[in-house]
Amino acid sequence: xxxxxxIGYGDEAGYNRTPLEIRxxxxxxxxxxxxSGAIVGIAGSPVQVRNPAGEGVQTSRGxxxxxxxxxxxxxxxxxxxxxxxxxxxxKTPCAVAYGVVEVWPLEG
Numbered sequence: 001x002x003x004x005x006x007i008g009y010g011d012e013a014g015y016n017r018t019p020l021e022i023r024x025x026x027x028x029x030x031x032x033x034x035x036s037g038a039i040v041g042i043a044g045s046p047v048q049v050r051n052p053a054g055e056g057v058q059t060s061r062g063x064x065x066x067x068x069x070x071x072x073x074x075x076x077x078x079x080x081x082x083x084x085x086x087x088x089x090x091k092t093p094c095a096v097a098y099g100v101v102e103v104w105p106l107e108g
Contacts, residue, residue, distance in 0.1 A: 001078040003106045004085040007043075008092060009069035010099025018097040026093040033088065039076040069099055 015023065034040050046062035072094055079085035082105060089101045 001080060004077050004079050004082070005104040005106060006075045006077060006085070006089050006092075007071060007102045007104070008073045008075075008089075008094030008099060009067050009101070010072040010094040010097055011069050014069070014098030015093065022096050023093065026091060026096045029091040030093065033075060033077060033092075037078060038088075040073070041075075042073045043071045067100075072099065 030040055048060045048062060050058045050060075052058070075089070075092075077085060077088055079088060082103060085103045085105075089095055089103060092101060093099075095101045
């Protein structure tokens with residue numbers, strides 16, 4: 001089955017203004033995704049790694065991806081199609097709490 005990387009963006013203000021029952025349902029949906037085999041997590045502080053021409057490792061602390069909202073989390077899910085992946089993430093906390101979720105098909 002194809003795999004999709006999803007990246008959720010959201011902030012505390014949007015989360016807090018979302019009704020509790022909607023947030024709770026979104027967290028139950030995340031738990032369902034985990035139980036179904038998805039790898040779901042909260043994003044920590046990233047590190048960029050470079051090794052130009054194999055001559056020495058260089059690291060830089062991030063964040064590096066830019067968006068109006070901070071990156072809040074990620075998931076690696078199995079889905080039959082991009083439409084199926086969209087359906088799966090449409091009920092997650094970032095999607096329902098005034099954030100956004102990107103769906104990236106993994107190729108190759």
